[in-house]
Amino acid sequence: MSVNQQAHAGPPYGQPQPGYQGYQQPAYGGQPLPAVPQSQYGAYNGPMPGYQQPVPPQGYFPSLGLPSKGSPVSLNSDTSSLAPNFIGSLRAPPTSGAPPPASGASLPSSHLAYSQFGHGDVQNGIPASAAPMPRPPASQPFLPGSAPTPVSQTSTFQQYGPLPASVQQLSNHMAGMTVGSTAASAPPPAGLGYGPSTSVPPVSGSFSATGSGLYTPYTASQGPPPTSVSQGLPLAQPPFPGQPISTQHPPTQVPGFASPPSSTGIGPSSYPPTTGAPRPPAMPGPPLPGQTLAGPPTSQPNHVSSPPPPAALSGPHPGPPLSGLHGPPPSAHPPQPGYQMQQNGSFGQVRGPQPNYGGAYPGTPNYGSQPGPPPPAKRLDPDSIPSPIQVIEDDRSNRGSEPFVTGVRGQVPPLVTTNFLVKDQGNASPRYIRCTSYNIPCTSDMAKQSQVPLAAVIKPLATLPPEEALPYLVDHGESGPVRCNRCKAYMCPFMQFIEGGRRFQCCFCSCVTEVPPHYFQHLDHTGKRVDFYDRPELSLGSYEFLATVDYCKNNKFPSPPAFIFMIDVSYNAVKSGLVRLICEELKSLLDYLPREGNMEESAIRVGFVTYNKVLHFYNVKSSLAQPQMMVVSDVADMFVPLLDGFLVNVNESRTVIASLLDQIPEMFADTRETETLFAPVIQAGLEALKAAECAGKLFIFHTSLPIAEAPGKLKNRDDRKLVNTDKEKALFQPQTSFYNNLAKDCVAQGCCVDLFLFPNQYVDVATLGVVPYQTGGSIYKYAYFQLETDQERFLNDLRRDVQKEVGFDAVMRVRTSTGIRATDFFGAFYMSNTTDVEMAGLDCDKTITVEFKHDDKLSEDSGALLQCALLYTSCAGQRRLRIHNLSLNCCTQLADLYRNCETDTLINYLAKYAYRAVLNSPVKTVRDALVSQCAQILACYRKNCASPSSAGQLILPECMKLLPVYLNCVLKSDVLQPGPEVTTDDRAYIRQLVTSMDVAETNVFFYPRLLPLTKADVDSDALPAAIRNSEERLSKGDIYLLENGLNIFVWVGVNVQQGLIQNLFGVSSFSQISNALSTLPVLDNPFSKKVRSVVDMLRVQRSRYMKLIIVKQEDKLEMLFKHFLVEDKSLSGGASYVDFLCHMHKEIRQLLS
């Protein structure tokens, strides 16, 4: 038995398999979600047609006892009075005098079965005996939070090691940059771009942006362009006295730019004097600080949850453009006349300071601060510096039309922003694995020299477009997959068969292994097995193996997983309508649980819990006329009061479940309970899965900081004063190690937690998120949840989360060929050793970023290989291995490394690295380390790969020309440089989100997509061409859309034609547009249809339903919008792109000198 018969029956590899389109949920696979849920739940068809589940579910619910009859119920007074008819005859009469929670020394007999559950031989149901089981006193010492909140350093939160070139080095550079007498005493980098945004710009009149002073002219190189150089940026030499300006070497030819007039040998003296004032910004002019900052936003995107404090309103530097400070550059070296003739006449043109630009890049605080003529304040023309939009467009037009065929080693795939098809011919699709470089240095010395991190971003269960074939399932029967004897690598296209096919040599460790007799096949004249094309594991980059029982826990095939819905029914949850909304939605959503293959119904069982400061379990067994509630008020040592009837098949228990979901909102309608607990909820779910001997997922809907007396109780420890201090890291750390331990237990059981948060205040996401994070789950946050405006987003997120492809009880290992090995991992998972990434659940959206280091030399001939093996349990309970292989080139020339890098992936890695580092280091240290590393990457290129030219020129590798702009976006992101409106919870939330993001998600998150809607062609399906994220690109007469994967902003200029406003918003004037709108009105005209379809199209592309926010120009919400115009200086002190590029240039020059 070899390849699954179905696979052979199907079309050749590379074609979509019949019946295997199931992974693509129609609702999310390319069409907008209609409003009616029923119609969109696509059937989950599972990966293989006709797949037979090898072993029936075991050990699960043999229905031994019928315990629920007569099981007494412990009720708390709250629910008992609310639900008199609910439990019916089975429930003890409502006793308003029921023992108060947590006070009894023993529990009612409903708790009897508890002691049985933990045993290997599971007894289902509660024994008939009614003898009370002794329980420890509820006051049993539990000391949550009594420990001094150590951060448990699991391997997930690894020590932040200094980035190789480290802060020390950077600060040395900084020190080296300081000039003049103020250097020693001047404050550290003032907050004008980077640092704490508190200080004021230098007032000596000497302020200047580094490198903005003058331009070396852009002269055409007479020779060929340097390898892989595309962007030669002539930047200024620092104009401070005493520093000679180095002679300009023939600069670099820049593809994409017209050759500048050749004017070789230009030295400083050849600059004509500057006479004019700096050019003002081209577009709408300075923002109107008084207006745009006038008030807190009334409604905020989901990660911005509290209005900025009043202090923020003035912003760090909200004043008018500080042109006075800059002054016209009286001396220095203005651009040479010639270069204005370059492409579109704008290359290298200088500009006046940006609006709001309050000071120099703070890395250069003292630069030019000596008395004397103020240095020039000219600025780079943004049009002359590398444009993300241009790079994205170029890649689309160059690479979007041809399929990406993976047969060739070390091929750099198209960008994530390009639509392309993938043909698997032996390497994993870039949808599964992307690398920072596809050509890696042969030696660790080279790698260190370049400072380019070697990392792979892996999304093992990625969703593929319908046109691409999903991985084939290979079944080797009882013998299981063929593996190398030594390193245990799985059979793959790179294994070498020798000795006529009787043995194979491992491509990872070179060990020779006998081919098992059943797997023997002859070789053809080229040494290839004759069945090469018949076996996915010999010819494809990605495939699956059916795992044998050896791959299962306790040598037992797993049971199908379970989903447990756990709903907070405290006052806030009920009052906001959330409880009713969830219950209503579940009634239909439960029919769309993930299914496998041609199975008619999902194998997933479901269970229900509600909670406030006690837990309510529900028996929804199909034989019951009405659901039964069982209350557990002793939460100190959580247990599940019922087994039989708790986890049920949806179809069998349909009416009981429907009845339960109808009754829950009624039962708690009048609740006054405001306190909630949290850890016991997870414990309850965990215990239920343990008892059922299955893996599963908890969907927890939670509203508040869990302050009820219970394990895992939390206190409000938010302290915004810690921001920008050395203690800031505490805000990202959990306040107790309790949740780390709980997470570990959950992972051991395969209990994944998805957390939906609806907070109205601080809930300590950093702590509540520990279990979701370490179990491979997701967190969703809906601050100030309001039914009207937020339900659409929440319901869409919930639907997608429940339906999406997910594997359970997953372990991932990445093997590498000799010479490199995986050394570090980033993502939502748990690690109990240094090699295995464990995830209770892993869904199709989750990404793991893996870093590699050399442990030996690599060779150009053999290249380097990665094999990612993911062992998981499918939604039907099938144990499988998903294998992804990727081969990379190796180089002895640094130029080859730089020619094959991928900046988007590099940014994904750097962001995750930095976001983890903030757990252990001050954010300033982290930012500095990022800048330092990138400066070294670019300096190494400059030194070793670019053709000789003056240090005054910034030369960026073609593949990395966007590194500065993207890195700047990471540096000024909410986690690393929060504005005043960003809450501690927002930051913890974003930190965790980014950690699991794939490359496409980090790309749009850090550099949002900005589309001019008024330029859209209403007759075409295409999106309007994106523009750069800068205010000066916006026109008052247009409407724009900005999306970052979490939010969609629609920005309306003050001068937009009335007709457009009428067509889009259905009102007659700008002033009538309500910015409380959370959806666009459905109007029957082409523009309205087009815009709504654009919004729908974008939402479908993202894993979370993006919130729509209408922003009117000059309205108070505009401040929020401007935060995402990432090429501009940010109100939180983040540098503009232009300034940051100048700063990077200076850093690089320091390294080179």
Ligand SMILES: [Zn+2]
């Ligand atoms: Zn091996």
